[in-house]
Amino acid sequence: MINEKDLLFLENPDVIFRVALALLTYHKQKLLQCDSFEGIMNYLKTQLPLIDKPILDKIMKQVYTTDIRKQLEEYKVEYQVLQEERCSVQPHVEALHKLEGQNRILTD
Structure with missing residues (x-):
């Protein structure tokens, strides 16, 4: 029997995204009720491990x-x-900065 820890080795690395997506989907409603980033992080720290x-x-x-x-x-x-x-x-950005510097010198 394959357990969750072996999943990463059995599947390719995109399994990490699939697990994250499944967890976020399951907790979607509760996460949307959080009113701040800190609230979301607190929810993830406290509620996610309680599955x-x-x-x-x-x-x-x-x-x-x-x-x-x-x-x-x-x-x-x-x-x-x-x-x-x-x-x-x-x-192009570097050339622009160089030209702006030259323009300032000529203007002064």
């Missing part, structure tokens, strides 16, 4: 039936595009 076996089994069933590979791949591509855009803009 009983039947609820844990339900959450693990959701983990096994949820497939988020496509969404994770889309997010990965989007992140890579943003990183490339950031890197391609950086030389």
Whole structure:
């Protein structure tokens, strides 16, 4: 019998996201009732560990039936595009700062 601790080794690393998604889905209503970040963190620290076996089994069933590979791949591509855009803009920003400095010198 495979237990929850072996799940990470059996599945690929996206199981971490599936577990987090299942836990957040289960606690969604209570989390939405929190009125601050500290309240959310307190709820996660105190209530999340109190899950009983039947609820844990339900959450693990959701983990096994949820497939988020496509969404994770889309997010990965989007992140890579943003990183490339950031890197391609950086030389232009540096050139702009250099020209602004030269402009100040000439103005003075």
